[in-house]
Amino acid sequence: MSINATLIGQMITFSLLVWLTMKYIWPPIIAALEERKAKIAEGLAAAEKGQEDIKLAEKKAKSVLKEAKEQAAEIISSAQKRANEVVEESKLQARSEGERLIEAAKAQVEQEMLQARENLRKEVSALALRAAEQILKEEIDKAKHQAILSKTAEQLG
């Protein structure tokens, strides 16, 4: 067992191997490993962010829902109020309309009464004239005494 030139050959081989490893093997594999590490870290961060986003969205949805409910309640209450108002209003209108109708009916009745009275008077006057005519027989000239007759008719009315 002795040290000899094999040593030199082995050292050359060794340096060659180390050089090859340093140049062609270590960097690409380590780069791939680092890249994968970065990818995984990125993925984990994204997942975490996603979870946070979901929480945020849930919160937002809740607040939106609450707001919508409030709004709906408000709308309902205002609609109810408005409906009450409309009912009140129409009641009022109906009442006034009714009153107006009653008033008009009353006026018509009065007018008809007046008319009837007039007719009655005319008839009474005509009756009186006929009666007078019969009494006086033909002594009265219609044309001659027209003025007196109409005056009498007027006085009767």
Next chain:
Amino acid sequence: MSQCYPFFGLRFFIGAIKYLRGKMSAEGGATGYIVHHLTPLSVGEGFWTVHLDTLFFSLILGALFIWFFKTVAERATSGVPGLAQNFAEMIIEFVDTQVKDTFHGKSELIAPLALTIFCWVFLWNTMDMLPVDLFPMIGSLMGMEYMRVVPSTDLNATFALSLSVFFLIFFYSIKVKGLFGFIKEMTCTPFGPWLMPFNLMLKVVEELAKPISLALRLFGNLYAGELVFILIALLPPVVQPLLGFPWAIFHILVVTLQAFIFMVLTIVYLSLAHEDH
């Protein structure tokens, strides 16, 4: 004798019989068998001897490591990873964690260095799990007399790693602390400037101990492990699985642990080199 692999065809089978018969009788029995298995296939004389098997197998294993990780790196995606990418990422994250836990500076080199050491040493050590006679047998059929397949049982291989780490420690110490700072640390710690020679001696021993302990720890563990496998292979075939199986399971731990220790200590030494006192 030990594990037989019948699916290599008739030629191999006959060759194997010849090999197994020869290995016991020809070269002095059990001792010869052990020595044969621990002798590297070498070319050259003196210092310029080259262990072909060590170079070949570590190169093949290095290529395997680079091929697998390169394939993954080319198709690396930050999306859902496939099976291969998952496996590669597991190893890389494991190494990266170790580096980040210990080394707090910024360096383009240390993490890839640690990955290379861990995987390469792991693959070296895993060769230990192959049947001890398999490759020597194939080698002998191809006309190679010796074949030692576990590179970590070669001191040259382990020292090549630890000396490279040693040079890197030097390089980074001087780069980070400056030449003056490095000299100051070598001479004025731990006992202050008045005990300069003593400090220097202590520091030199400390620094030298790093590569030596790194290399010898790995070598010793795997050499001993392989030796035990060889010894088990010398036992009668009926007994072999009884001992070989638990030892192989135990070795799964040793294989991984030694690769891990080499990597972690490299990171620790280099981060010490980066720290300014």
